[in-house]
Amino acid sequence: MRTFAQIVAHYLRKQLCSHVLLTPTNLSRNKASISDLARQLGVSVSTVSRALSDKASISDATKKKVWKLAKELHYQPNHLAAGLRKGRSNLLGVMVPHIDGHFFTMVVKGIETVASKAGFNVMICQSNEDVAHERKNIETLLSAQVEGILVSLARTTRDFKHFEKVRKQEIPLVFFDRVLDGLDVSAVVIDDREGGYQATKHLIQQGYRRIAHFGGPQYLNIYKHRRQGYIDALLEAGLPVEEELVFYCDMTQEDGVRGMQQMLALRQRPDAVFSSSDFSVVGALQELKRHHLRVPTDIALVGFSNETFTSLTEPMLTSVDQRCEQMGQSAVRLFLEMRDETSSAFSPRRVVLQPDLLIRESSQRPGRRQ
Amino acid sequence: MRTFAQIVAHYLRKQLCSHVLLTPTNLSRNKASISDLARQLGVSVSTVSRALSDKASISDATKKKVWKLAKELHYQPNHLAAGLRKGRSNLLGVMVPHIDGHFFTMVVKGIETVASKAGFNVMICQSNEDVAHERKNIETLLSAQVEGILVSLARTTRDFKHFEKVRKQEIPLVFFDRVLDGLDVSAVVIDDREGGYQATKHLIQQGYRRIAHFGGPQYLNIYKHRRQGYIDALLEAGLPVEEELVFYCDMTQEDGVRGMQQMLALRQRPDAVFSSSDFSVVGALQELKRHHLRVPTDIALVGFSNETFTSLTEPMLTSVDQRCEQMGQSAVRLFLEMRDETSSAFSPRRVVLQPDLLIRESSQRPGRRQ
DNA sequence: GAAATCTATGCGTACGTTTGCGCAAATAGT
DNA sequence: ACTATTTGCGCAAACGTACGCATAGATTTC
Numbered sequence: 001m002r003t004f005a006q007i008v009a010h011y012l013r014k015q016l017c018s019h020v021l022l023t024p025t026n027l028s029r030n031k032a033s034i035s036d037l038a039r040q041l042g043v044s045v046s047t048v049s050r051a052l053s054d055k056a057s058i059s060d061a062t063k064k065k066v067w068k069l070a071k072e073l074h075y076q077p078n079h080l081a082a083g084l085r086k087g088r089s090n091l092l093g094v095m096v097p098h099i100d101g102h103f104f105t106m107v108v109k110g111i112e113t114v115a116s117k118a119g120f121n122v123m124i125c126q127s128n129e130d131v132a133h134e135r136k137n138i139e140t141l142l143s144a145q146v147e148g149i150l151v152s153l154a155r156t157t158r159d160f161k162h163f164e165k166v167r168k169q170e171i172p173l174v175f176f177d178r179v180l181d182g183l184d185v186s187a188v189v190i191d192d193r194e195g196g197y198q199a200t201k202h203l204i205q206q207g208y209r210r211i212a213h214f215g216g217p218q219y220l221n222i223y224k225h226r227r228q229g230y231i232d233a234l235l236e237a238g239l240p241v242e243e244e245l246v247f248y249c250d251m252t253q254e255d256g257v258r259g260m261q262q263m264l265a266l267r268q269r270p271d272a273v274f275s276s277s278d279f280s281v282v283g284a285l286q287e288l289k290r291h292h293l294r295v296p297t298d299i300a301l302v303g304f305s306n307e308t309f310t311s312l313t314e315p316m317l318t319s320v321d322q323r324c325e326q327m328g329q330s331a332v333r334l335f336l337e338m339r340d341e342t343s344s345a346f347s348p349r350r351v352v353l354q355p356d357l358l359i360r361e362s363s364q365r366p367g368r369r370q
Numbered sequence: 371m372r373t374f375a376q377i378v379a380h381y382l383r384k385q386l387c388s389h390v391l392l393t394p395t396n397l398s399r400n401k402a403s404i405s406d407l408a409r410q411l412g413v414s415v416s417t418v419s420r421a422l423s424d425k426a427s428i429s430d431a432t433k434k435k436v437w438k439l440a441k442e443l444h445y446q447p448n449h450l451a452a453g454l455r456k457g458r459s460n461l462l463g464v465m466v467p468h469i470d471g472h473f474f475t476m477v478v479k480g481i482e483t484v485a486s487k488a489g490f491n492v493m494i495c496q497s498n499e500d501v502a503h504e505r506k507n508i509e510t511l512l513s514a515q516v517e518g519i520l521v522s523l524a525r526t527t528r529d530f531k532h533f534e535k536v537r538k539q540e541i542p543l544v545f546f547d548r549v550l551d552g553l554d555v556s557a558v559v560i561d562d563r564e565g566g567y568q569a570t571k572h573l574i575q576q577g578y579r580r581i582a583h584f585g586g587p588q589y590l591n592i593y594k595h596r597r598q599g600y601i602d603a604l605l606e607a608g609l610p611v612e613e614e615l616v617f618y619c620d621m622t623q624e625d626g627v628r629g630m631q632q633m634l635a636l637r638q639r640p641d642a643v644f645s646s647s648d649f650s651v652v653g654a655l656q657e658l659k660r661h662h663l664r665v666p667t668d669i670a671l672v673g674f675s676n677e678t679f680t681s682l683t684e685p686m687l688t689s690v691d692q693r694c695e696q697m698g699q700s701a702v703r704l705f706l707e708m709r710d711e712t713s714s715a716f717s718p719r720r721v722v723l724q725p726d727l728l729i730r731e732s733s734q735r736p737g738r739r740q
Numbered sequence: 741g742a743a744a745t746c747t748a749t750g751c752g753t754a755c756g757t758t759t760g761c762g763c764a765a766a767t768a769g770t
Numbered sequence: 771a772c773t774a775t776t777t778g779c780g781c782a783a784a785c786g787t788a789c790g791c792a793t794a795g796a797t798t799t800c
Binding site for chain 2: 785786787788789
C-alpha cells in the first residue's frame with residue numbers, strides 16, 4: 001500500500017509533466033488520435049468524441065471545427081479502442097472448410113455483401129476439412145472478439161465440444177450447409193432431400209424409368225438427404241429401388257467416370273443418372289461420349305450444385321441450384337436477429353432454403369419437352 | 371484545474387471503493403479477463419499477463435497455476451485490448467473487386483493460407499468494381515487498424531488519392547494482378563505479355579499460321595499485355611498482324627460466340643484463336659460445334675486463366691495458368707517483408723510471376739504432338 | 741558480513757475510445 | 771428579478787492488456 005505522501009507526490013509529478021510538455025504532439029508516427037484533435041482545438045476529448053459521432057449535445061459550431069480539423073489531420077478512428085470500450089468489435093467470423101470451388105465462394109460473397117451492409121467486417125478462415133484447425137480457428141475468432149460466428153463444418157467433425165465455448169459466451173453461432181443433425185443450433189441449409197426429389201421426379205416425368213444414382217459419403221447429411229429424395233421420388237412413382245443402380249464415391253470427376261463404367265457394364269443399363277455432384281456428372285458425360293452414347297437421347301444426366309461449368313458443357317447439364325449466395329445472406333440475417341434478441345430467450349432458429357432445379361439439355365428427352 | 375483538495379478526495383474515494391468492493395467478480399457476462407484470474411489467484415495482473423505469455427521471469431509453479439485456472443474459467447485473451455496496447459492488430463486487410471469466379475477466389479485462398487500461418491487474421495472486402503466502394507473500404511480497413519493492405523483494383527479506378535492515406539500512415543500496401551502502371555508501389559503480377567506470347571508461340575509451333583485474338587478492354591493492363599504478347603509472337607515468327615483477326619470485347623461467353631461468328635464470316639478464316647479469357651473460348655467452341663467444325667483439326671483454341679471448366683470441356687482447353695494461389699501467397703510474403711523492413715528505407719518491390727501454359731487438346735494439331 | 745546478483749512479483753500507466761455525471765452559463769418561465 | 775430548464779462542455783472512469791520500473795527475498799560473490 002502506497003503512503004499518502006507517495007500518492008500526492010505522484011499526482012504532483014503528473015501535473016507537472018503534463019504542464020511542461022504541454023503539447024506533446026503525437027510522436028507516435030503520423031496517426032492523429034482523438035486527443036490530438038482535442039489538444040489542438042483546446043477542447044476536451046469527450047467533446048471531440050461526441051462531435052465525431054454527431055451527438056446532439058454538441059453545438060454545431062464545435063462540430064464543424066472538429067470535423068474540419070479531423071479531415072486536415074487525416075484522423076482515423078481506432079476501431080480496436082472503440083471496440084474495447086464499447087464491447088462491440090463489429091467483427092463477424094466466418095469459417096469454411098476451404099475457399100475454392102463454386103459453392104463456398106458464393107456463400108462467402110453473400111456473407112460479405114450483407115455483413116458489410118450491416119456495418120460488419122468479416123474475418124475469414126479455413127478449417128481445411130480438419131477438426132484440429134477448426135478448433136484453433138474458433139479460438140482465434142473468439143480472441144478477435146467477433147460478435148458472431150458463421151461456420152460450415154469440416155467433413156471429419158463429429159463432436160461439438162469446441163463450440164461449447166462459443167455458446168457459453170453467448171456469441172451467436174450460425175451453421176450453414178454442413179450441420180450436425182439433432183443439435184439445437186441455428187442453421188441455414190438447403191432442403192437437400194427436396195433437391196434430390198425434384199431432380200429424380202423430373203427425370204421420371206421425362207419418361208426415364210431406370211434411374212441410377214451417384215451418391216457421396218453417407219455420413220454427410222447433404223449426401224444422405226439427396227439420396228433420400230431420389231428414393232422418395234422413385235417410390236412415389238412406383239419404381240423399384242435397385243441397389244445395383246446406386247454408386248457411392250467421393251464425387252470427383254474420375255469417380256463419375258468409374259461410376260458410369262460400372263453402370264454401362266450392367267446387364268440392364270440405366271437410362272438416366274442423378275448425381276449428387278456436378279463433377280461426377282462431367283465424368284459420366286465423358287465416359288458416355290467415349291462409348292458414343294448420346295445425352296440425353298440414350299442416357300439422361302442431372303447433377304447437383306449448379307457449378308459454373310454446367311452451362312458450358314455439351315449438352316448443357318441440368319442441375320440443382322443450391323442458392324449459395326442466398327445462403328450466405330440468410331446466415332448473416334440469422335446472426336443479426338439472434339444478436340438483437342433479448343439474449344436471455346435464445347431460441348435457435350433454422351432456415352431451410354428451397355433448391356432450384358435448373359432444367360437444361362442433358363435431361364430433356366427429345367420430343368417430350370415439358 | 372482541479373484543486374489539491376479535489377485530487378486528494380478523489381484518490382481517497384478510489385482507495386475506499388476498491389477496498390469495499392474488494393472482489394467485484396466480473397458481472398460482465400461470462401467472460402473471464404486477465405484481472406479475474408489475478409484476483410482469484412491472489413497475484414497481480416502483470417504476473418498473470420506474463421505467465422500467459424510464458425515469460426521467463428515467472429516461476430513454473432505460478433505459471434502452472436495460472437494456466438490451470440485460465441483453462442477452468444475458459445479464459446479468452448482479448449485481441450482488441452492486446453492490439454491496442456501493443457499497437458499491433460494482427461489483422462491483414464484484403465480488397466478484391468469481387469469474390470466470384472476462379473481467379474480471385476484462389477488468390478484469397480492463397481492469402482488466407484499463408485497469412486494465418488504467419489499469425490494474421492484476414493479481413494475481406496469487395497469493391498464491387500466501384501471506386502466509391504474502394505474508397506470506403508480503405509477507410510474501414512484503416513479504422514480496423516490492419517497492419518497491411520492487399521488490393522486488386524476495381525476496373526474503373528484511375529487515380530490514387532484514396533491510397534495516399536495508407537502510405538502516409540506507412541502501412542504496407544501491396545497490389546496484385548490489377549495494378550496502375552508507372553506507380554511506385556509494391557505489387558505482384560503475372561507476366562501477362564509472356565503468357566500471351568507463349569500461348570501464341572505454341573500455336574505457331576503447332577503449325578497454325580493465321581491466328582486470331584480475342585482481347586479485352588485495352589485500358590486494362592492485363593488485356594493490353596496479353597495482346598502485346600500475341601503480337602510479339604507473331605512478329606517474331608514473321609507473321610503479319612492483321613487487325614481483322616483481332617476482336618475486342620468484354621470476354622464473356624456470349625462475346626466468344628459473337629467473336630467466332632465474326633471470324634467465320636471472314637473471306638480468309640483464321641486457323642486458330644488465342645483468347646485472353648477462357649470464357650470467350652467456350653463461346654467460340656460452341657459456335658464452332660454449331661458449324662460442325664472440329665477443334666483443333668479445323669481451328670485451334672487457346673484461352674487464359676485456366677478456369678476449372680477448361681479440363682471439363684470437349685476437347686479440353688489449352689489455357690494459360692495464372693498461378694492464382696501463388697499470387698496470393700506472394701502478396702502476403704511481400705507484405706511481411708515490407709513490415710520487417712526498417713520502415714525508413716521503404717523501397718517498393720515488385721514480384722512478377724511467370725505464367726504457365728497448360729497444353730491440352732484444343733491446340734494440339736493431330737500428328738504433330740510436340 | 742556486506743555487497744552484488746538473481747528471481748519472482750507488484751505497481752502504475754498507457755493504448756484510444758466512450759459515457760455517466762456534474763457544472764457552469766445561457767435561456768426560459770413566472 | 772428569481773428560480774427552473776436547457777445547452778454545451780469537461781472530468782474521470784472504464785474496457786483488457788503489456789510493459790518499464792521498482793522491490794523483497796534468496797542466493798552468490800569477494
